[in-house]
Amino acid sequence: MKKLAVMLTLTLITLTALSPALMAKRLENMACSENLPFKAKSGFKAEEELDRCEERVIVELSDEECAWSERLSSLGVVFEAQRGKLVQLKASSNAVAQITLLDNVKRVRKPGIPVPLRVESEGVQAIRANLLHNLGLHGRNVKVAVLDLGFNIYDPEISENVQEYRSFRFDGDITGGSEENVRHGTACAEIIVDMAPESELYLYNFETDVEYLMAVDYAISRNIDIISMSVGFLNVGPYDGSNPVAEAADEAQAHGIFFVSAAGNEARGHWSGLFRDEDNDGLHNFTPDDEDNDVVVEKESLLTVFLTWEDWPSTANDYDLYLYGGPFNTILAVSDDVQNGSQPPVESIVYHAVKPGTYRIAIRKAVSAAPVKMHLFSLNFELEHHVQEGSIVPPGDASGAFTVGAVKLDGEIEPYSSKGPTVDGRIKPDITAPDGVVTWIYGEERFYGTSASAPHVAGAAALLLEAEPNLTPWDLKRILEETAVDQGASGKDNEYGAGRLDIYAAYSLLKGVYEKATLTVHAHPAQIHYPTEPPSDLNITVSVSYVRDGEILVEDHSTAFQITVDQGSTVNITVKTYPADYRWLEWENYGYWINSSTNVSLKMDGDRVLIAYLKPLEAEAHRLIIIHAHPVTAQYPEEPSEELNITVLAFYTLNETGRSVEFTVGPSPAQIQVDADSSLNLTVSRPPSGYKWVKWKIYGDGEESSQTLTVSANTNQTIIAYFEEVKPSEEDFTVTITPQVQVYIPGQPVNYTILTNPINDFNDTITLTLEPIPGFEALLQPATLMPGQKSTLTIFTDNNSPPQMVTVTVRA
Known part of the structure; x- marks a missing residue:
């Protein structure tokens, strides 16, 4: 315990x-x-000296009358700021005790301290803002306020865009008093300029929650269009949007400001x-x-x-x-x-x-x-x-905030990105955007966290406001959410929100102009693989649901056919009929994936070719192969209490399609189905612990001492792998190969990692030898290593089918 x-x-x-x-x-x-x-x-x-230890506090008043302030002067406090019923002071501990006794004082508390939510810009292309730049949209005449901890107003990436800067800190320091503060705020401003190169920047910094509230009030008075906020607060109220920090975001939205907030990095x-x-x-x-x-x-x-x-x-x-x-x-x-x-x-x-x-x-x-x-x-x-649930940081919990989570440049959610729901059950974040980008002020150090994601959305909104200046915050929310790339659970969820930001799709929805992609659909007999074409396609009927010019269409088509759709949309296809003398096999999204279901969906992020494969019923003939793993003391058909646990890599043909599968034998035998009269290749990739290899045995036929066995599947067969138990001192090291399953795509290299692990303190040189692979180039680096080290095997794949066997000899 x-x-x-x-x-x-x-x-x-x-x-x-x-x-x-x-x-x-x-x-x-x-x-x-x-x-x-x-x-x-x-x-x-030294009690008098102790009383000089001043601390910053927030005094919460029951009303805004200030007559009591005269009594404060006699206590020696330093007045710093006031926003409504909140007063920021510096006072000694004795003075704080006396302030709590004054009329009109509800409570005295520590100030809410802002937290930078940091943990390029390549994000411009990731969310397709570059396509809007090509159309001449750069955020011209859009006023974006960046609320943060500090700024370098002379930063060469933003200096020409800065229209105003103001510090709401008591000391008036626009840099925020530290290197990290100045880098954080400046990097956020840089991303906005990357997204919207002609936007107008208004830079406001603060150090406490009261100063933040004053900065929001000032932004409202300056008729700002967008606020970008990559700073969060904790312990300022319940995480349900009812805290003062969140309510300021609601107030900004009520005044027509699109308030963009980082979700936080606290998952x-x-x-x-x-x-x-x-x-x-x-x-x-x-x-x-x-x-x-x-x-x-x-x-x-x-x-x-x-x-x-x-x-x-x-x-x-x-x-x-x-x-x-x-x-x-x-x-x-x-x-x-x-x-x-x-x-x-x-x-x-x-x-x-x-x-x-x-x-x-x-x-x-x-x-x-x-x-x-x-x-x-x-x-x-x-x-x-x-x-992870409920980790959204204020003001990201505000109803009036458009809250942004973080995804990597490839769209995968960052593990630290805060997740909803809010305490009152609302879905947050609202959207996700990239982080891990390069900025001028951070140099070679990439800018990570929802701090980097939020300004991508703020800059994207600036592009839409240039295109249509009358958009309200509610319009911007709707458009950005409707066109986001849905990820994670279907629909809006508490991890990705509505999905990953796609500003080009948002602009297309706004203007009714859509980039197009083409889908071509074929139906082939299984033995004729695209791009080879049969004399004519098989006739299958499908129902197709797709989007063109923003409108959802549902149509029936017979193969072969071609449709034009909005790029970035999803096409759903359902097979309705196919020839009675054929059996359904699979769909192939050429160059991407294979799916055995008759119902498929594919994302149209470019032109695609989809092929349905069917097999003639009279051509169907399979063989069943059963694989055992025995100690040599249990000769088949004698069975041990359970099979030894081994991993086998198999190359075979099923329904005239080459397959590469890694599977486990033990505690029960394994079974695989192959085409009749096809060739089957079996290799033991992981032997059982405490045993060494002996041989393959084809029951009723021959045997093979190599760990790789090739047989012709002319009948159903039983194959046994035999192993001999060894004493620990007889075995020097083990060899592991990962991954166990690879997807073969012609033209793309295939990588395997070979790891040697020592046994009984073995510590001698191990040599790897790669035997030539007919028709393929391959590279093994390094070829000499010590136990515990790794080697990488790379196979360059220009052929249309994978190699049947690769042999690497390991010697010590």
């Missing part, structure tokens, strides 16, 4: 050796540290669930036998953990957050704010992890706390126990 064995470490501090001033400074540093697992207490001689850094304490020790059980949630830190890092529970806006359910580390589970940091009915349900820890290693997060409840659903986030580090 994995329990928290906690060792408390006590640190003794000698004060007598320090001067009074130095002693006070030492205590001040301790009190201000976010890493210490305790809070400074009053009563030290593997989020856990949610009801608090449960199965052993009644006050600690949450993430599993029945695990009370902590581990994160692995590989280098010196800032470890940031957020906890909230669904009991907003204030709670009497009191929970605390703990961070442990080291070999004895020493307490490293604690967040134990009191929740007694007037405080928000939040705890957070920011810890400077100097040493690599495993750090453990735990949740403890007060005795009176009721079980509630909790949300735990660990920024930039994967949680041992994580829940």
Whole structure:
């Protein structure tokens, strides 16, 4: 059982050796540290010095009247900003305690700290924005505000597009005060310019949630068309779109602004669930036998953990957050704010992890706390126990935000891309777009995360607004979702949203202009493979559903025929009739795939040729081949208790189509069906552990000592592979070949990986020898290696059919 064995470490501090001033400074540093697992207490001689330790806080007022502000001046606070009922101050701990007692003050809290959602631009071509550039669309006269942490306004990629920049930080620093902040915001702006080269940029940065809200208000006042937001907030409210950060996005949309938000990169850094304490020790059980949630830190890092529970806006359910580390589970940091009915349900820890290693997060409840659903986030580090669902980060949870997940350039979802639904059950994200792109400011380091995905969508929207300036945010949402490339579950889902962004398809829907692709459909006897043509096609009737000029058409056709469809659309074909003296075999999407079903769908991302293959009934004749794997002590027909476990690679012909299949024998015999009088090739690719090869035996016929056997399937046959048990000392190494199954496409190379693993500390040179393959070129690199190393076999495939056999001899 994995329990928290906690060792408390006590640190003794000698004060007598320090001067009074130095002693006070030492205590001040301790009190201000976010890493210490305790809070400074009053009563030290240096109490006045401790009171100078100022922190930034947000004061929430019950109304916006400001008469109380005069009383603040006597407390020595620094007023930084106000937005409505939210006031941002810097104050000492004593001043904060006095502020909480003032009339009109609902609560005093820590500020919401923005988190960059980062983990080209090639994305321009991936979503086909280059096709709109070719049509003369570049985002001209479209005003795009980028809300982020910092910017380099002199960046050569964006400087000519910048119309205005403004910092809402108290210090007015447009760079954001750090290299990462300035790179993050600038990279987002670069992607927008890549997508919409003539768009107008308005760059606004902030450091807290109040400053962010002020930036949104200002963008509204500037009649901005699009807001791109690649920063998220945690612990600012419930993740249901009702928090102030999300409501600002709703407000922007209400003023006609298309608000684009990154979904977040927390799919593997989020856990949610009801608090449960199965052993009644006050600690949450993430599993029945695990009370902590581990994160692995590989280098010196800032470890940031957020906890909230669904009991907003204030709670009497009191929970605390703990961070442990080291070999004895020493307490490293604690967040134990009191929740007694007037405080928000939040705890957070920011810890400077100097040493690599495993750090453990735990949740403890007060005795009176009721079980509630909790949300735990660990920024930039994967949680041992994580829940991907519900990991969308505000403002991405807003109804008024068009929320963007991240996919790779090939369209595959990024594993870290946050997923919905929101706490109130809405599907998020709304769409996905590429990340992992090159920017000028990051140089050779690629820009990953939903931070990179969101500005692709913002730039795409700018192209549509140039084409049709009267589009509303709701129009843009509908068009982009309707034309997205559906991926994952059919329809809009909580992983891909509506699918992958396709801005050319969106423009085509907007303007009714569609790029076309051609589908040609044939029907052949099985023995005549395309591109060879029979004297005439077989006559089959199919029902075809396709899209042309945005309209869905359903028609019946007889082969052969050709149709023109909208490129990027999907064609669905159902076979209705075929000749009675033929048996259905399969469809071939030439050069791509084979499908034995009579009903197929294919994505028309270019011209395609589809061939139906059928086999004459009188030509049908098959043979059954049964393969056994025996120890030599069990000579067939004697049977062992179960077959040895081996892997066999088979080349054979079925229904006049060449097949290459890797299958397993054991614990039962394997069976394969082949064409009568065809040739069958069997190779043992993985022998049983603890045995060495002896021979193949064709029951009632001959035998073969090589691990590769070729037989003629003129009758049903039983074939036995025999192995001899070996002592561990007799075997020096094993050989594994992957992958077990390959798809053969003429003209494309086929790669196999050969891995040798030592046995009994064997550590000598192993030599691989590739025997010539008739009609093929092949390359084996390296040919000499040590145990545990890999070699790659590449076969160059110019022929129309694969090689029947490839032999590699392994010697030590």
